[in-house]
Amino acid sequence: MNRAHRHGAGSGCLGTMEVKSKFGAEFRRFSLERSKPGKFEEFYGLLQHVHKIPNVEVLVGYADVHGDLLPINNDDNYHKAVSTANPLLRIFIQKKEEADYSAFGTDTLTKKKNVLTNVLRPDYHKKKPNIVISMPQDFRPVSSIIDVDILPETHRRVRLYKYGTEKPLGFYIRDGSSVRVTPHGLEKVPGIFISRLVPGGLAQSTGLLAVNDEVLEVNGIEVSGKSLDQVTDMMIANSRNLIITVRPANQRNNVVRNSRTSGSSGQSTDNSLISYSPHIETNFDPKDEESDEEDIIIEDNGMPQQIPKAVPMAGSLESLTQIELSFESAQNGFIPNDVNLEHTSDTKMEHETHASDQKPLEEDGTIITL
């Protein structure tokens, strides 16, 4: 197959650019105003129009100067594609449910012969159970550690993002008792603990939660004084955007954020969180709270107006590969540190980035559990 940019005969005047779009076996040719390419959405609509495929969800890719197949899915890469097209912009369109994500990539120089073949013969790749690399647009956070800067280092605030129903949150909680430091000395108080992680569930795959971690807050609300049923209901009600603050059972992996290292590790605790709560509250972005709540409304038997982002399509599930990952204890590899029990607010907090480095394993794709 010829390299597109070699053809460049500069057809037409400077202002316009030729576009050659391929969908299946069909080609369409049209031209665009190079200086005013417009928005991606318009371009997307235009493609659907010229291929007469309205309402078909497609992936749009283009061949760049190196012959790599790169995706077009937002204004930025669209403009990039237009500006680098010389002179012809070659567009490849795939139906979303048949999409071959592995065809995309920047490191395709070595196998570029195959790249376009893959696109032309969609069946080819199905034999190979590749680990799926998502389109950049499909990147989405699954979990995060948040508010590290304001929490005592003995605590961890974890946010779990739940998309549709594809993957269970996958954990259980139980009643238990924990030891608190109070003005009257150590005191045993009832607490809520994580009792079990479902293998392959969201909670386990993030590695941020572990069995016997004590749950201190759910979405900024303290759980002390609440019954197990209440906490269960709170978690389920927040399940689309669950933020839980835990005191990890394993305190040795905590990041040292101040120079003083005193005290010992482990189960001992503090009740300093209470003083944080009001402060923390204000850190919640209301937008975050709302984003999870897009109810679907269907008017007059028509189409749903709002579709939750991550409703899995039957096709894509099939094409994905089932991966069994054996998870090491998520904390392995952390430097065991002694932890300072008392959090002093004037301590300069160092931001350690170890944490994010430690979990590449869990982030790499969809795992289907039963």
Add this chain to the structure above:
Amino acid sequence: MRRFLRSGHDQARERLKQDLFKFSKTVEHGFPHQPSALGYSPYLRIMAIGTRSGAIKLYGAPGVEFMGLHRENNAVVQIHFLPGQCQLVTLLDDNSLHLWSLNQRNGVSELHEEKFSTLRGPPGAAPSATQITVILPHSSQELLYLGTESGNVFVEKLPSFQMLEDQMISTEAVLQWLPKDAQHWRAFEMVEALQEHPQDPTRVLIGYSRGLIIIWDLQNSRVLHHFLSGQQLENVCWQRDGGCIVSCHYDGSYCQWKVSSEAQHPEPLQSRVPYGPYPCKAISKIFWLTTRKGLPYIIFQGGMPRASYGDRHSISVTHGNQETAFDFTSRVIDFTVLTEAASDFDEPYAMVVLAEEELVVIDLKTAGWPAIQAPYLASLHCSAITCSHHVSSISLKLWERIIAAGNKQNSHYSTMVWPIDGGTSLAPDPPQRDLLLTGHEDGTVRFWDASGVCLRLLYKLSTVRVFLTDTDPNDNLNAVGEDEWPPLRKVGSFDPYSDDPRLGIQKIFLCKYSGYLAVAGTAGQVLVLELNDEEAEQVVDHIEANLLQDQEGYRWKGHERLRARQGPICFESGFQPFILVQCQPPAVVTSLALHSEWKLVAFGTSHGFGLFDHQQKRQVFVKCTLHPSDQLAMEGPLSRVKSLKKSLRQSFRRMSRSRASGRKRRMAGNSGELQEPNARADRVGLQNMELAPVQRKIEARSAEDSFTGFVRTLYFADTYLRDNSYHCPSLWVGTNGGTVYAFSLRVPPPDRRMEEPIRAEQAKEIQLMHRAPVIGILVLDGRGMPLPEPLEAAHDLSKSPDMQGSHQLLVVSEEQFKVFTLPKVSAKLKLKLTALEGSRVRRVGVAHFGSCKAEDYGEHHLTVLTNLGDVQVVSLPFLKPQVRYGCIRKEDVSGIASCVFTKYGQGFYLISPSEFERFSLSTKWLVEPRCLVDTAETKNHCSTLNGSGVKKGSSKARSSENSGDGGGRSQEPLMERALLNDERVLKEIQSTLEGDRGSYGEWYSQQVAVGRRHNNGGE
């Protein structure tokens, strides 16, 4: 962050809130759970009932009610009013004595515990030495004679409970006055009876259980007379003139003895075994009452032939040749006979019987001895309550029609005015006529007058007649066995056993403007009824609604539907059914709505919902709401699981009811048996806890969860569904899976109503992302006010809705409140409940709150009950939380499930199977007892009491608490402890049925805490 902004402290609003909202529990309706003692004061004409949970309730004239609770959670064994005083003494099963007084404060009487004491014997004596068996409050008003198990009679001075040792009547003292051979007989054991001579207060009758009866001279401390009977003694009574005594015995006999005889070995005047000659059960209490005409009334409890009628709970009345054995459906706790006070003869006019499950009062003056309908203490649980529905401010017209229908049903009652009429009710007349409708397990709906303090049965509707059942419903109503011996006659209305659980009523909807009533039941039956003042014979149109339609592969494994009776059926006047819709599959009807103006009824089950036009008698449409992947619902075990749970619960209730049998003072023996099943359950519970720690799965709700199709709420509204320019009738449906469907309806104008069919078209579908069950839907008009009920505006009872401004839709799910715009549905504002505090909405209602300061000011708000038992007020239309109070304990699952809100900020919930607690969130329309028990001497006596530095009682009466501070949690329901026993059972069942959802451990610790408190209080 916005939460904090939202609740900004607006001073004016805070003040206004105080004028609008106030929480109080005002009165308990119904029959006390597990009554254990009865007392009556002929002087005050007030009756007292004690319960096994340590409560006492006093009842006089209708509206005169007092409640008190002993701090100790012990059963009240005996209640005795002090003669001629506003005081009473109670004996608990821990052998403690408590003195209660009715004191006046601010013009109303209040019940207070003044003092308590425990009888202490000499050091080293066996506990039985001081175990009190009988109490005699002496007419001197100062002395209390206490008979004990040891046979000694102790004397205490009132009100100090100071023991007067020199006046004690010991067995030794008695013995020395008896002839030698009687001494030899060892005739003592415990004291069974203590009776003061009716005319001579210095003489006291003492009966011992071995059969010895003596008359003791208090002044000279000597035995005046003695009588020896060969049989175990149960009880003794004086005759009016004091010339004779009557004793009753263990073998079912009674004897009459003449007092005057000086014989060494007196023989009875007569001795009878009324139900002999075969062995009979004991006669445990007897009255011999004289009349002017000569023939006495002999009234006794028990004595039935042991083999064939030994299981009956009977009280026999004999007067000349009239003999009736009143046969009660539950155990008789105690009874008393009301007699004329100021007369030489007793002239009994009424008999008051406290049975385990109801109070029965018999008119002894009217021929046939009919029962008198009680104005209070209604047995709500004649058949178990399955649902309730409240309708506020009934029009006088409808009220009278219902009462007229009810009167025809009550013709068998006596016309005698209620004989227990002490005290004066000072409560203002109820502000309006309110109806509480209760649906029952046996297919009946009872209409209660819920306007005032006395919950009174107005009318009873039975749906049984529409169906073919195995038994004739009129089988055993007042069946009088003419030729039978013994002359048994069933009395009372308590009949908990339902022939067919499918008849159970699940949903009720009454339109107070049109008199249309819709009733739906356990087997998918929906009845539409109309009020008719005449008896009528009519055909009930019978339609089947197939909610599954074209669902494939469905198998219903639940119960069959009920078979409808064919042909015309005769209905008594009242609500008469004319439409029967039967859902197929015949699952429990889970929601019901009636629109009397459009003549439509909508119903929903776990499978779908349907709309029926009861004018044209045509089904408009049905829709299946099952999720295609929901196999569980497809196979239909839901109803089975549910009904199993329910029937288990009910059978446990029954068990605990019947367990409570056995005689008052042999409690110790009984409680041993009682504890055994509990202990076993404890062990099972403990084992479960050890094996699997209680844990909860954290998972988002998904569309595949079971029972998402369960229809939870139905709502009719005339609103803007499609565009802003024109409004139309609409039907809204909410499911368990967080889906809301809206249908636009085309209802033809009245003149063509019969010709053109109703058309329905789905206009909207909203899937709440959090997928929590939708339990309420409401449309707010242009002013943000809830749309009025159908026909409400037409009857000029409400402002017509604002159809100019844009309407809004309020969807209440278990987790949050959410307001959407209309006609284009987009989220406008919301209030999250579960996400923030972990509680879920169980009940929601709209209520109008009037201000107690400004007569014409009022606001509409939502009243909310959560699964934690809190009641809250949430403002409309801005969804701002207003107030919140603890109302029901969160462990009280059945209490929370039974809650019903009124339209004026009040509510009812069951605190036991037989009692409704009434509460109010409003400062207005409070219905609570305010009453006065007034006597001159009472006043004096009470003031000296208070002056003499009597230690203030440990408990406080309920009525005073209500009038006092209106605090939230501090008013922790007193009576609710009554349910403790039941609840343990309930909780266990729940935890086994719901997997690990019960929090047994938590409950257990609470129990321990309660126990500790009692110990402290008992000192």
